[in-house]
Amino acid sequence: MxxxxxxxxxxxxxxxQKGWDRAWRDPEPKTEYDVVIVGAGLHGLATAYYLxxxxxIKNIAVVEKGWLGGGNGGRNTTIVRSNYMLPGxxxxxxxxxxxxxxxxxxxxxxxxxxxxxxxTLLHSPAARDGAARRYNTMRLTGSDGELWDxxxxxxxxxxxxxxxxxxxxxxxxxxxxxAGTARHDAVAWGYARGADQQGVDILQNCEVTGVARxxxxxxxLQTSRGVIRAKKIGFAVAGNTSRLWxxxxxxxxxxxxxxxxxxxxxxxxxxxxxxxxxxxGGAHFYISQSDKGGMVFGGDxxxxxxxxxxxxxxxVQDVAECATSILPCLGRxxxxxxxxxxxxxxxxxxxxxxxTPLDNLYLNAGWNYGGFKASPASGWYFADLxxxxxxxxxxxxxxxxxxxxxxxxxxxxxxPDPKLHG
Amino acid sequence: MLRxxxxxxxxxxxxxxxxxxxxxxxxxxxxxxxxxxxxxxFQRENLDGVQFETWQHIQGxxxxxxxxxxxxxxxxxxxxxxxxxxxxxxxxxxDGVSAS
Ligand SMILES: Cc1cc2nc3c(=O)[nH]c(=O)nc-3n(C[C@H](O)[C@H](O)[C@H](O)COP(=O)(O)OP(=O)(O)OC[C@H]3O[C@@H](n4cnc5c(N)ncnc54)[C@H](O)[C@@H]3O)c2cc1C
Ligand SMILES: [Zn+2]
Numbered sequence: 001m002x003x004x005x006x007x008x009x010x011x012x013x014x015x016x017q018k019g020w021d022r023a024w025r026d027p028e029p030k031t032e033y034d035v036v037i038v039g040a041g042l043h044g045l046a047t048a049y050y051l052x053x054x055x056x057i058k059n060i061a062v063v064e065k066g067w068l069g070g071g072n073g074g075r076n077t078t079i080v081r082s083n084y085m086l087p088g089x090x091x092x093x094x095x096x097x098x099x100x101x102x103x104x105x106x107x108x109x110x111x112x113x114x115x116x117x118x119x120t121l122l123h124s125p126a127a128r129d130g131a132a133r134r135y136n137t138m139r140l141t142g143s144d145g146e147l148w149d150x151x152x153x154x155x156x157x158x159x160x161x162x163x164x165x166x167x168x169x170x171x172x173x174x175x176x177x178x179a180g181t182a183r184h185d186a187v188a189w190g191y192a193r194g195a196d197q198q199g200v201d202i203l204q205n206c207e208v209t210g211v212a213r214x215x216x217x218x219x220x221l222q223t224s225r226g227v228i229r230a231k232k233i234g235f236a237v238a239g240n241t242s243r244l245w246x247x248x249x250x251x252x253x254x255x256x257x258x259x260x261x262x263x264x265x266x267x268x269x270x271x272x273x274x275x276x277x278x279x280x281g282g283a284h285f286y287i288s289q290s291d292k293g294g295m296v297f298g299g300d301x302x303x304x305x306x307x308x309x310x311x312x313x314x315x316v317q318d319v320a321e322c323a324t325s326i327l328p329c330l331g332r333x334x335x336x337x338x339x340x341x342x343x344x345x346x347x348x349x350x351x352x353x354x355x356t357p358l359d360n361l362y363l364n365a366g367w368n369y370g371g372f373k374a375s376p377a378s379g380w381y382f383a384d385l386x387x388x389x390x391x392x393x394x395x396x397x398x399x400x401x402x403x404x405x406x407x408x409x410x411x412x413x414x415x416p417d418p419k420l421h422g
Numbered sequence: 423m424l425r426x427x428x429x430x431x432x433x434x435x436x437x438x439x440x441x442x443x444x445x446x447x448x449x450x451x452x453x454x455x456x457x458x459x460x461x462x463x464f465q466r467e468n469l470d471g472v473q474f475e476t477w478q479h480i481q482g483x484x485x486x487x488x489x490x491x492x493x494x495x496x497x498x499x500x501x502x503x504x505x506x507x508x509x510x511x512x513x514x515x516x517d518g519v520s521a522s
Contacts, residue, residue: 242468252465256443257493304424304441304477307470307494313423314437347464403464404457416463419441 003108023189024196029203029225033061035386036221036230038208038244040064041073042184043364043371044236045191045202046379047386049107052198054380055387060200061230063223065207069188072238072371075341077262077298079275079286080373081118081179082143085134086409089350090141091394096377097143097178103376109190111182112291118179119148119157120277121326123168127280131174148173157274161328168280170326181275181288181296184372191379211248218248218361232386234362239307239342241365250357253365254347254403256418258301260369261311263319263338265330267293278326284422285322294336297323301343301369303419311340343369349421350409353382354391354399362386363400369422424491427501429512430483442476445488445504470494476504 002008002021012019035051037044040062051057062068080100082093104110122128128147135145153173154162162170192202203225210222220229235244239257271289278285287297299319302312316338323330346352346366351374356363364382367374381395391398397407403416414420424436444466450458467473472492479485486504491497503509 242466243470252461252467254464254466256466256468257470304436305443305468305473305475305493306496308496310496312436314435404460417443418466419443 023193024202027201027203029061029063029206029223029228030201031227032229033201034059034230035232035234036060036228037062037234037236038221039071039235039237039240040068040188040192040202040204041071041236041238042069042187042191042375043073043238043367043378043382044234045188045195046375047234047236047364047382048195048200048202048379049191049198050379050383051387052195052200055383057387058199060195061203061228062195062200063203063206063208063221063228065205065224067204068192068202069185072341072343072367073188073375074185075262075339076184076369076372077286077288077296078181078184078372079118079179079288080113080182081176081275082373083118083134083138083145083174083176083179084411085137086350086411088394088397088409089411090138090143092377092381092398093373094141094143095380095394096374099376099380100182100373101178103182103187103190107190107194109186109193111186111190113180113182115178115180116273116275116288117175117177118275118277119153119173119175120279121160121170122172122174123170123280125171128172135174144176144178146175146177148175157272157276159271159327159329160276161326167325168283179275181290183291187375208244208247211244213248213358216357216359218358230360232360232362234364234382234386236364236382238344238365238367238371241344241363248358248361254400255366256305256345257307257342258304258345258419259306259308259311259340260298260301260343260422261315261338261340262296262298263316264290264297264336265295265333266336268295268333269293271295271329272327276326278322283322283325285319285326287323287327295323295330295333301345301419301422302340305419307342309340309342311338343367345418345421347403347416347418348408348410349412349414350398351378352398352400353378353385353395355385355389356400424496424498426477426487426489426498428479428482428485428487429501429503430485431479434479434482436477438479438481439477440480442478442486445474445476472499
C-alpha cells in the first residue's frame with residue numbers, strides 16, 4: 001500500500017484519479033486469530049492498530065456487524081477535549097489529546113483535527129469559581145486551560161447573545177485552546193487503513209451472534225460468517241455491550257443503553273470557529289461549524305433507555321431553544337438532518353477498559369457520550385491491556401468492580417443513574 | 423413522541439413524564455450484605471426488548487407508574503400505577519368491585 005501525499009493528490013488530479021489503491025482489503029475470515037476485536041467503531045479499530053503497531057501482534061481480526069464506522073463512531077458531534085478533573089480521567093484524556101495532535105501524521109491520513117478551542121460559557125460567579133478549580137486541577141497534569149473574561153470572550157466570539165436581559169447573561173468563559181474537532185469518518189477510515197496495512201483483517205457484515213465458552217475461557221465466536229476462534233477477545237461494541245455480555249452468559253453490567261442525537265443545519269458561510277458549550281439551568285448544548293459550513297450541534301440524551309437508534313422530538317425543541325438563545329442569528333437557519341446513536345451510559349459516567357470474569361476476554365465500554373475524543377487513548381490502553389494482560393496504571397481504576405470498591409469516577413457528581421451522566 | 427396512558431390522567435406526551443429506570447430492580451433490606459446492595463444500585467440487565475420501567479408523571483398527577491415498553495421499537499404494551507396497593511384498588515374499581 002502506497003502512502004498518501006500532496007504530490008499524489010496532484011498527479012491523480014491530472015490522471016483521472018486512476019492511481020489510487022483500495023484503502024483496505026475485504027478478506028475472508030480465517031478460522032483462528034491471536035486477537036479478535038468485536039466492533040469496528042473507532043475504539044475497536046484503534047485497538048487493532050495499536051496492537052499491531054505498539055505490540056507487534058499481527059494476526060488480528062476486527063469483526064463488525066454492519067460497516068466500519070457505521071455506529072457511534074460516525075454519528076457524533078466530533079468534540080475533542082481533555083478538560084476532565086478526576087484522577088485517572090485527567091491523565092487518560094490528556095494522553096488522548098496528545099495522540100490527536102499527531103494522529104494525521106501517524107496514520108498518514110488527514111483526520112482534519114482542528115484545535116479551535118472548546119469554550120464553555122459561564123453565567124455566575126459560582127460557575128467561574130468552579131471553572132477555576134477544574135482548570136487549575138487540569139493544569140497539574142499538563143492540560144491547558146484558560147479563564148476568559150467577558151472582553152476576551154467578546155473579542156473571540158462577537159456574535160453570541162451578550163444581552164443583559166438574557167435569561168442567563170454571559171459573564172465569561174472557560175476555554176481549552178488545544179481542544180477542538182476532527183472529522184469522525186476520517187478517523188475510522190484512517191485507523192482501518194493503518195490497521196489493514198499491518199495485516200489486520202477487518203471483517204465487515206460479520207455479526208457476532210454467540211460466544212462459546214469452556215468454563216472461564218472463551219473458545220470462539222459464532223458469527224454470521226462462520227465460527228471464529230481466538231486466543232484473546234476484546235469487546236468494543238459501545239451501546240451493544242450488554243447484548244454481547246449476555247451472549248457470554250456474564251449477567252448484568254453497570255451500563256444502560258440510551259440514545260443521543262446530533263443535528264446539522266444547512267451550510268452557512270464561516271460563522272463560528274470555536275466549539276461553544278452552553279450549560280446552565282438545565283440547558284446542555286454544544287455547537288461548532290463543520291468545514292462544509294453546517295452548524296453541528298447536540299444536547300442531552302433522550303432521557304429514556306433505548307436501543308432504537310432513532311431520536312425523539314422533545315430534544316429537537318430543546319436544542320433549537322438553546323441554539324437561538326445563545327446565537328439568535330441562527331433563528332431562521334434550517335435544520336438539514338438529525339440522527340441518533342446508542343450510547344453505553346455507565347453508572348458513574350466513566351468508561352471501562354478492563355479484564356472480565358473470563359480469562360481471555362477483555363472489555364472496552366461505558367463511553368457515555370464522550371467516547372469520540374477518547375478513541376486514540378482507548379485503543380492505546382486497551383491494546384496494552386490485551387497484549388500484556390495487565391492494566392497500565394492510568395486505567396487501573398477503569399474496572400467493573402470499582403463500584404463494589406467504592407471508587408466511582410463520577411465527574412459530574414450525579415450519582416448512580418446512567419441517564420444523568422455525559 | 424411516545425404517548426403514555428397515565429392511569430390517572432389519560433394519554434399524554436412522554437415529555438410530561440420523567441424517566442425513572444429499570445422497574446425490576448428490587449432493593450434489599452437495609453442490613454443486607456454490601457454485595458446485595460452493589461447489585462441493586464449499580465448492576466443492570468439493560469434489556470434489548472420488552473422491559474418494565476418506572477416513569478413519574480412529573481407535569482401531571484406526579485404519580486409514579488410502571489410502563490411495559492420495548493426498548494427496540496418504543497412500543498408500549500401496558501401501564502400501571504407503581505404503588506401495588508393503588509394498582510390493586512384501581513383494578514378492583516375497573517372490575518366493578520368496591521375498593522374500600
Ligand atoms: C449523536 C452523538 C454525538 C456524540 N458526540 C460526541 C462528541 O462530541 N465528543 C465525543 O468525545 N464523543 C461523542 N459521542 C460519543 C462517541 O461517538 C462514542 O462514545 C464512541 O464513538 C463509541 O466508540 P466506538 O466508535 O467504538 O463505537 P461504535 O462506532 O458504535 O462501534 C461499535 C461497533 O460495534 C458493532 N457491533 C455491535 N454489536 C455487534 C455484534 N454483535 N457483532 C459485531 N459487531 C457489533 C457496531 O455495529 C458498531 O460499529 C457522541 C455520540 C453520539 C451518538
Ligand atoms: Zn398522571
